[in-house]
Amino acid sequence: MKMRLTATHIILTVLAFVVVLIWLLPFYWAVSVSLRPPSMTFTCKGLCFPYLQFPPTLEHWKTELSSREMLRALLNSSIIAFTASFFTLVLGTPAAYALARFRFSPRLVVIFAFVFCAILAFTAASFGVDWRLALLAAFVIFLGFAMTLGNRFEKRLGNEDITLWFLSQRFLPPIVTVVPFLLIMSQFKLIDTRLALILVNITFNLPFAIVIMRQAFIDLPIELEEAAMVDGASFFGSFYRVALRLTAPVMAATLMIILAFCWNELLFALNLGTLKAKTIPALLAGSASTRGIQFWFVAVRALIALIPPTILALLAQRYIVRGLTFGAVKG
Amino acid sequence: MRWNSPLKYVFLLPTVIWVLCFTMFPLLYSLRLSFFRVNIGQKDIFIGLENFARAFKDPNVWNAAKVTLTFVLVGVSIQLVLGLLFALLFNRALPGRNVLRTIMTLPLFATPIGVGYMFITIFHEEGGFIRASLGAKIPWLSNPNWAMVSVILVDVWNWTPFVFIVLLAALQSIPEEYYEAARLESSSQWELFRYITFPILQPSIILVLILRMSEAFKVFDIPFSLTSGGPGIATETFSMLTFNTYRRFFDFGYGSALAYLLLIAVAIIVTSFFGRIRQAYT
Amino acid sequence: MRRIIGYLVLISLFFGWALAQENIKWGDDGSLTIITQDDHEEITIPADQVGTLFGPGEQPFAGQRIAITVNTGGPKGGISGPLHQLRPAWEQLTGAKLDIVEMPLPEQLPTTINDLRLGLNQFDGFIEGAWYMGEYITPGFIIPIDDYIADPRFPHWDPNWMPPSLRNIYTWENKFYATLNDSDGQVLYWRNDILSDPEWQAKYKEEVGSDMPFPVKTWDDVIAISKFFNGKNWDSNDPDPDSGVVLHFKVNAQGHFHFMTMSASYVVRPGDTVDRCTNNYWFDPATMEPLINQPGHVKALEKLQELAQYGPEAQAAWDLTEGWDYFMRGKAIFTFSWGDVGALVQDPTRSKIQGKLGASIVPGSTDVYNMCSNAWETLDEPNVVGNTVGGSWQGIISSRTPNPETVYSLYSLMATAPVHSWNTQRGWTGVDPGVSIDFLPPNGTATLEGYEAAGWNPDDVKFYTQAYYDNFYAKTMMPYIRINGTEEYWRALDQNLSEAMIGRMTPQEALDRTAEAWKGITERRGLDLQLKQYQEAIGYHP
Incomplete structure (x- = not known):
């Protein structure tokens, strides 16, 4: 791209810089707050630069980092x-x-059967059936289904x-x-x-x-x-x-x-x-x-x-x- | 070629099993909880759909739904518009463009809860940045409507850069020749945007929209730290309400029911864009 | 990576060095001097109060490790601060290690209760808010400590120091479960320099047409004075106009305690008995019907709204610190809050109003609503009701801990008169006065010199200690509840109050909705159980 120094270009460039500055501001302000003495937290006016407007202290950083x-x-x-x-x-x-x-390419029907059996086992277990028994029963149902009916449906899933x-x-x-x-x-x-x-x-x-x-x-x-x-x-x-x-x-x-x-x-x-x-x-x-x-x-x-x-x-x-x-x- | 070794199952199955165990099982478990009245240490009592019925009668749930929807719709729209504008702004010869772009991406990975606390010092009504430096006295956190604005603004600060960098990448992939060809027909700037830039950007915009919306629906960290849902319950999002229900009041059954309602809402959004998702990822 | 590890090693070395410092000194007369962690202040406990457990060269609990939960505050924060400051000394005295587990205010109860219910038992003790106690006691999660209190081995503190109102919330069915620490109750603070200034009193009369009702007797007086001063620049600390009052109403940050304090005088009818309309506030003790939306409560909320409009708008989103700091910067005539305010005012790094403070028990109301006859009653003298609102953050011991004595040795060390006074005299500790060793004679045994040595202004001390004495020994007290689910009841109240304070609901709506929520909570937790506990809690005999 060519650089063209038109008025619009300058304005837009300045605008871009302003946007970036606005996005950086919260970071700067947090740093400033972290360096201020507590009584200055909410009484500092303007941009509140360290050294210019308050004597910075590392006290809070020390306290936190040694906890x-x-x-x-x-x-x-x-x-x-x-x-x-x-x-x-x-x-x-x-x-x-x-x-x-x-x-x-798993068969769709097998997956449905699997989910169905899982829900079945889970429901049974949550109503008091021993969970090992429920799991076993569901697994048997699933196998039986997958080997018989499952072969009849051809719809498959892909990667x-x-x-x-x-x-x-x-x-x-x-x-x-x-x-x-x-x-x-x-x-x-x-x-x-x-x-x-x-x-x-x-x-x-x-x-x-x-x-x-x-x-x-x-x-x-x-x-x-x-x-x-x-x-x-x-x-x-x-x-x-x-x-x-x-x-x-x-x-x-x-x-x-x-x-x-x-x-x-x-x-x-x-x-x-x-x-x-x-x-x-x-x-x-x-x-x-x-x-x-x-x-x-x-x-x-x-x-x-x-x-x-x-x-x-x-x-x-x-x-x-x-x-x-x-x-x-x-x- | 040997592109059909049984080894392929060794590669894939552990992950499938992992995801089944760690997401499907908890999902089922949570569904089960939502039909029960749960008191840890006592036997759970099956109450059918009572938890869901209670949710529809609970004014707090309606409030949370409203807050979350406002947050998603307003927040994501602003992010899309601003992100697009920034992308167009940065898609020109700028001194130090890459540095500026890099700076803009910093909020993306910033710990959201840290961001929330950081912004309290910006919005604080007596001595926050806006009051101290700009002098504007706005009830950022004490007025219910402004509090909503604050939460959205923080989200905008946090996520506009995401829209921005994605769209900027898409813009930069447009070959210059397209524009040159169009300029021969003396199109205006607006027409160039309307007939060339926008159609090329459109798939990316929709993708960003889906990703942002599905994330925004789950919002938790920022209102948690910035307003803790206040004032009143003016910024209590659905995730926060759910969290409070089961965590502070041990109401696991009702909490799970609420969580499921949120899951359904997100599922509706995602499936309604399913075609586009499929296209983007396969 | 290697460099990061290097830094970590350096930091831990620094830490080890800090730990190797001497944190205690033994006097020749057997007295024990504790040195605090950050400022290295010395607190001396006389020999007869140390107990026999600790001694030079002895480490009775060597090798043990205990975990105590407390609300987040950090090494110099409220309630958690004292634990941090005493930790090095206590670890050296006992040989045990102390883990301070800080949690956000709304998280401590759920986290610890979940932990106990699930049987994880990660914690040995809790510094809890008094209203949590029912939740711990009912399932037997904490142990009584009467035997330990009587045991001469442990550092000495005396339960008889406590006024009955406080004793009430440190005990359960006459057994002590908690060790003396904090005493919470709200009193009224005001700017004595302004209110007792004849010039301002004259201006008041000129503008309002009647004498300034000072000292205040009723909430209406507070409202009238706040209204007059609000928006005027009566304090020269800054050029901006100042406020009449400052409160804090951030949701989930204890704002509801303001409402409790204020509404008590409209609701709690004095008398010798306990029934629906006497010495009662929360529920009908016969049916567990919520009383929170009765006309007395509603009127109190209207008054609170009226008062709050003479404060800064931002207070709707403030938590306590922000409200206190506003008062301490000289920006408000009134506030009513906990003992922290009086103590923090003495801290020149945060306060500009030392020596200008006035304090008293909260004012009353001449109108009290009778919930039996459903009619307002007018009294000749304002109905002044003392309160113990707040947490009175207190140490309790888990029944699952293998080391209850270790935990108690820490709590009792914190409860000894010298440490307790050290705590109460420093605002940032969050530990507030309320027992006889905090009060000046004839109310108690503290000395003005003791306070002055800690940097207090003598006038402030007199106001402050008298206010708290009057509050905790008041003839009528607001009943405190600690039944199961109190947290849940109060949170529903807090949320709706906050909605009312920002104008999204009328007082009637907010309290109706609270009552509705309370009914649901009672039902889910079991009406019979809740009713029984409530009757016990307020001493009602059907």
Whole structure:
């Protein structure tokens, strides 16, 4: 594009800068609040620059960063986010590869039968039938059905449908599963453990990883893998040495985006992590106290929470559009 | 070629089983809870559709539905319009365009609950940024209508960049030749936009719309931290109401019923755009 | 990554170093000096109050680890602050470790109750609001502590320090469950320098046409004075006009306590008995019918709305701190709130009105609604009702903990006279006065010098301690409820009040809707159980 220095152009350029400044302002203001002495929190006029309008203090940062609870939350958040996003990819990438390269064609009727039997077993169990018995009975019914009647219907599903099914999990409002997770986790004595939060985060990010990695594999020319196989590589070998290597940048970006999602997760963190597994967002959620909000600490906590995902956003910059649209648009 | 190895099931099945166990089972469990009166430690009592009937009579539910719908419709529209305008604005020769674009993406991954608290210091009516620097005395958080405006504004700040970068990417994929060809026929700027840019952008706009709407329906973090649903219940969204019901009052049955109502609403939105989703992802 | 780990190691090293500091000192006479965490202040407990459990070189609970839940506030926040400040000293005294589990105010009860019901038992003790107690006691989740109080091994505090009104909410069926900590009740605060200024009184008479009704006796007096001062710049701290009153009404942030305090004098009829219309506020003790939408309550809410319009508009979204800070910046004549205000006013970093404070028990109303005859009664003297509204945040011990003694050793240390006074004299601790060791003679045993040494203005102290003495020893008290589901009842009330305060509902609508919600709650929790508990709670005998 050519640069033309017309009046409109200058005005529009200035406008663009103004927009960006407005978007940066909240960050700046939080920093400013975090450096102010408490009595200045709401009495500072103008843009309130440190040094010019008030003597900045690091007191609040020190207090927060030396609190045992804050350090533990930082550690928890890091462990949970790293482990969960790593295992999301470990589980999701092969599935994505399979959906990109192979054809799956399950019979529609079998799936209906499966769902029906699952509901049947569940209903029976919830009305007091022993759950092992219910499960067994449902399984027998399912097998019988699939082997007899199931063969009579030819309508089949394709890879696209399976992908969409995964994607639909992402649209699910997580609040629906909070209570069941709470009860299940308490059955397995997993409440307030990092493991519980890791499992939940993997579950909610799996669809994301599958959809986005599948697109990456589809974009990869299939000839490269076929050439490797002609050279004697096994199917697994070509996946490992060719496909994975070539999609490594997308994988890294996906990892970072999932990391940010895990770091920001609040709803389950509030419910499943109270003490030992409390994460940063859950810690932040407690900022309104018995005796009101202390804005100077809140600003510090909010900034501490914001910094890591913001850095991730910078690192994953090239793939951010692709990531947030689940691979539908390539930026 | 060997593109039909049984190994393919080894690749796919663990994930399918995982998702079945961790989403289908909880979904069924939650559906079951919604037909019961649940008191932990006591036996659950089957009450049929009573929880759902109660929801339709509960003024708080109607309020939450109204708040959520307003939030989704107004918020997402503003984001679409602003995002489109910004994309057009940035789709020209700008000094340092990439840096500016990068800065604009910062809010996207910012911890939403942190964002909410951060904005209290902006909106605070006695000494927040707007009062201190611009001098405008607006009841941002104490007036029910303004509180709604505040919540929407924060969401706009948070998510307009998403619309912006997606549409900017789409704009940049339009070959310059299209415009050059059109200019030969001396089209005005508006006509260029109307007949070339917009039709090419349209699929992306609809995609963004679906993604934003399905997310906005679940909104929880921002009103939770910014207004905690207040003043009164003027900004209590559906997710918050559900959360409060089961969490603060241990009413697991009723809470699950409410959650299911939300699930149905989101499902309606998503399925009504199903054709477009299918096209975008397969 | 390696670098991050490096930083983490550095931080934890710093932390370890901080922990290695001496946090206690033993005197030659056997007295114990505790050093607080952040400001390294020293609190000395005389030998006869220390108990026998602790001693130089002894660590009776070495190796144990306990977790105590408390509302979020951080190391310098209300109620949680004292735990943080005493933690290093207590850990060194006992050898045990203390986890402070902070939770948002509306989350603590549900989280702990879920934990107990599901049998996870992660916590050993809770610093709870008094209205939660029924929820813990009914299923047997907490233990009585009378034996511990009498046990000479533990640090010494005396239940007889408490006025009957407070004792009432620290006990259940005459057994102590909670250890002395906080004493909540709202009193009226005002700017004494302005109201007792003859110049302003003259101006008032000139403008209004009658004498300024000061000292105030009724809520109408408060309204009249607020109306006069609102919008005038009567305080020279800033050039903007100031307000008549400041309150806080943010939803889910204890705004409903203002309504309880104010409405009590319109509703709670004095008398020696307890029945539907005497010494009663919440429900009909014979049928559990909600009384919250009776004409007395409705009129009180109308009065509250009338009063609130003479305050800043923003207060509808304020929580307590924001309201208090407004008062302390010299922006309002009146507020009625907890003891924190009086203590915070003494803190020059947050307050500009030290030495200008007036305080008294809240005013009354000459009209009281009789809920038996369904008619208003007019009294000769205003009906003044004391209150214990608020949480009186108090330590209770889980019945599931393997280490109840460890927990109690912490609570009792916090309840000793020197630590308690240290807490009450500092505003940020959130611990408010209410027991005899906080009051000046002849009401109690505190000394003016003690307060002055903590930085108090002597005039403020006199007003303040007298106000709280009058409040907690008032002849008529507002009944406090702690039955199962109180949180749920109060939240419904809070939500509808908040709707009324922003004008989305009329007082009648808001309270009707509350009554409707209460009926539902009672029904879901079981009418018989709720009724029985309510009768016990207010001492009603059918």
